[in-house]
Amino acid sequence: MLLIYVKEYSDAQLVARARADDTYAFQLLIERYQAMAFYLAQHYIGETETARELVQDAFLQAYLSLDRLRDAARFKSWLYGIVLNTCRNWRRVHLDRTLSLDAQTMLFEDSYSDSLCLDPQEIVEERELQQLLRVAVGTLTPKNQVVAYLFYYEDMSVQEIARRLNIAQTTVKNRLHKGRQQLLAQLQMHYPEIVRLTTSRRKKKTMLSLKLVKVLSKKQRFSSDTTIILLDEQKQRIWMPRIFEYVQPRDQMLLPLDDAVIVDPSTTNFLVDMIRTLQGKVEEVVIDTLYEDLLYARVRLSGQRGRHTIKARLQDALPLALRDHCPIVVAEEILDLQAIELAEYGETLQQRLAAIEEIAEQNPHRLRLRSQSPSNFDFSDGLSGWRIFTTPQQADYRLDLQQTRRGKASLALTIHQDMTPQVVLLSYKSFSALPYRGKRLRAKAYLKADGMQQPIFNMSIAGSFTDIDMPEKYKQHTSYQANTSLLYIPDTGSWTAHEVVMDIPANADTISFSFSMRGQGKGNIWLDGIQLETVGKSMPLTGTLIDPLPRQPLNLNFANGLEFWRVESETPWQYERGVDLSPSSPAAYMKVISSASESPCTLQQILSTELYGGRCVRFSANVKIAFAEAHASLFMAQFLGAARSEESIKGASEWTSYELILAVPEGSFGLCFGITLYGTGQVWLKDLQLQLENETH
Missing domain, CATH: 1.10.1740.10 (RNA polymerase sigma factor, region 2, helix turn helix motif)
Structure with a gap:
């Protein structure tokens, strides 16, 4: 032991x-x-x-x-x-x-x-x-x-x-x-990610020789960031160690970037020259694990007095290996944890390496995340992989063997202070989306609570989604999101299944999960873990949102159900929502299913105003409403602003065309459009168009 x-x-x-x-x-x-x-x-x-x-x-x-x-x-x-x-x-x-x-x-x-x-x-x-x-x-x-x-x-x-x-x-x-x-x-x-006992045992390690592919360096005024791309002998995986160095400024005076820069002699070059002067040679640099993800290097030297091994940091040893062109050997367990599989990046090795280099130059962090696999969804390894977002004064966390759903320990959260709704309580680390690409994925988490509401279960997919018209500066940082904010929970004290169903795009990079406050309150929350499974296309989607806001409207014809449409209501469970295929073209609908609905329900989209700010926008749609007492309104408005255009609709039992025009103020944060049903009857919406001057979307 x-x-x-x-x-x-x-x-x-x-x-x-x-x-x-x-x-x-x-x-x-x-x-x-x-x-x-x-x-x-x-x-x-x-x-x-x-x-x-x-x-x-x-x-x-x-x-x-x-x-x-x-x-x-x-x-x-x-x-x-x-x-x-x-x-x-x-x-x-x-x-x-x-x-x-x-x-x-x-x-x-x-x-x-x-x-x-x-x-x-x-x-x-x-x-x-x-x-x-x-x-x-x-x-x-x-x-x-x-x-x-x-x-x-x-x-x-x-x-x-x-x-x-x-x-x-x-x-x-x-x-x-x-x-x-x-x-x-x-x-x-x-701090569950910080300290935990290891279960490692002494075992013989397999060491693998890697081939240098490319060195990518970014230098700033007081720092340098170097990414080294190394390829294994089977040409199936790459490892990308990163060397970041902070350079202390010589004085407090900051010179413009285009001014002459004083270049210090390289310490690495000095060491290599010194070793050669002493008739020595760097034979090999070996990268190994000291403890969990803590890595170090062994630099093997030869000289007049024989062979010697010196332990060193990666940021010292790797530049030495690059400067002296010596072999780099890495423990296999490091590749198992951090290497990136090449198979998904092209047909030939040349194509794969070119794709890797392009992504590494733009955002190497994406590549590192994609090498990670999910584990410990059920807390069998304590809180490894989970990240806490509250302070000890706000909440306590512990593993609980008393409140269980399947006989395994659950995670118990005791909330001491009122926190803002939607604030994140905890999350699970991002992991690679590769095994789920092109599939419909269901994530399920069981929760219960005492004295407060159950939290919201969130699923997020990050990637460079070129099929979505995003502002240029956000193209590398787009995420699809879905959550259980609309879930009706009649009994918070019972184990409740929170399900999120999403289609994983073919160019998705990572998947992550989080849990956030549904409302204010103090009490206890228990989480039984997360379960993942791929499901058939007949399984309804939860409803995907995009962050940041897209430039163009999505799914205006409801061909993909209510995907990318937002539902806003204090009591969403009192409304049935879906797509009616009986008209000549698909129509979205909202229907009151409670005899005493307490709040209205809105179906809308929110867009970036990059294309619309300072210009007039025309929104048109066909609307039908059931029951004479039913009341709805078609609207287009400045998101988080005062500008608004709205048409009140009552008793329109036949399809009726409506048109709204709005002058979108310059500098607006967003533009929203949609329809609201005020607690009675049913409303249908189809044939939507958003026009910008002479352009139609």
């Missing part, structure tokens, strides 16, 4: 093994201290994602600098110092960021009268560390606090704690282990 191995070996023993190139031993050190390290960074920085990146960087620094650690038994304090220094360096570069309250106040809490003889910087560093450790230890149960205090705060060994408390060493180890688990549980509750 992994935990037995963790308990049996001291820090010094694990450091010795790690120095001997045993990466598994260092993984165990990470598992031992990752919770506390993240706790320090999170309280010091106040930004979850940034804290995660800084802790990752700190662990990599520690691994690459192990030979500089004089006393292996003091690994813990040494690591904490690296974490804090990493955070301080980040804060120096980002002076405009808002610091956490803890980070702003911790320096002034303790008396310093007994430390006047120390260096002021040492005093500050010591107090920062002590305050952060005190806060972290204070979150544990009383039973484990004293042991954790002595271990983390007083820097005592297990043996020293056992002697101090007159208890067995195994008892100390057990209490420390439980304390770490408690801290991990708290961190996972609020």
Whole structure:
């Protein structure tokens, strides 16, 4: 068992093994201290994602600098110092960021009268560390606090704690282990993507040699962003590591971009020249995993004194390999997690690589996302892959084995504060849409609630949808969306199926899910997970929306049902909506199905005003309405504005043509058009046209 191995070996023993190139031993050190390290960074920085990146960087620094650690038994304090220094360096570069309250106040809490003889910087560093450790230890149960205090705060060994408390060493180890688990549980509750125990085991790794295809570089005033395209030997997959470097400005004076630029000598070129001067050679650069997605490099050198291996960061080793044209070898597990399959990008290898290069130059992030596959929809691996969007003050998250639908743990959310409707509570990471392209996909999530409404289940598909007329600046960032905002939930306390059905376009890149507030309130929400399945074309679509707004109207003839039409109502379940195929051309309809409808229902589209701003627009349609008392209105209006043209319709039992004209103000956010039914009868709508001057759409 992994935990037995963790308990049996001291820090010094694990450091010795790690120095001997045993990466598994260092993984165990990470598992031992990752919770506390993240706790320090999170309280010091106040930004979850940034804290995660800084802790990752700190662990990599520690691994690459192990030979500089004089006393292996003091690994813990040494690591904490690296974490804090990493955070301080980040804060120096980002002076405009808002610091956490803890980070702003911790320096002034303790008396310093007994430390006047120390260096002021040492005093500050010591107090920062002590305050952060005190806060972290204070979150544990009383039973484990004293042991954790002595271990983390007083820097005592297990043996020293056992002697101090007159208890067995195994008892100390057990209490420390439980304390770490408690801290991990708290961190996972609020930051599920940040910290989790691994289930990895020592195993033999397969290493693969990659061939360089191309290097893409983008340089800005104070940074450079390089993407390296590497191809595997089977010519089936590519791996695209990214090297981002921030260049500190020499002074505060910013020169125009077209002015002369002072170019510093390249550190990589200097190293290569130095190695060659010493009659050495870079033979190979090996990229491996240190821990989960934390990567590092081993640079193999040969010279007069034989062969040597030096550990390095990717941003240092990869430029060295490119400059000296040496082989690049990568662990197969890295490709399994991050590689991009080439088969979908063309018929020949040349076509595929050309397509990859084009996308990589425009938006390499899209390619990286498409390599990811979904997993852990049911929380079997904790909260891995899920992202939380609320603060601990707003909501608590935990896995609940008591409120279950299928006998597996559900995710329980306790909402403490009222939040704005539509605000996102949590989401699942984006994953590749490739397996679902050209198919109709149903996503189902079961939810229940106590004391508040069940949230809205959202599905989003991102891609470059060339068949939709989008403003040019948005073509690479278009998404299709559908949600369960119109779902009627008579009993929020029962498990309710939230279903979203969408057609996945052939050029879709990624799929993602999220859950957002339906209304305000406080209480509990339970989520049973997400289920995905492809369904036949007979399964009705939920109704797809587009973000950002398209330039041209879509599906005006209702040939695709109500796809791309928005339904707005406070009580949408009191209306039946669909497409009637009995007229000469398809007609959309809305029908009241409740004897006491409480609010009107609107069917509309919203367009970008890129084509319409400052011009007159004509909207025409044929409308029919049932029952003399029924009331509807055809409208065209400035979205989020005052300009509006409307025609009230009553008792039109035969098809009647209507026409509206609107002068769309310059600078408008959007243009909306459609029809509203006011709580009685049924209305039909067909033969829609939107005219701009002499053009017809």
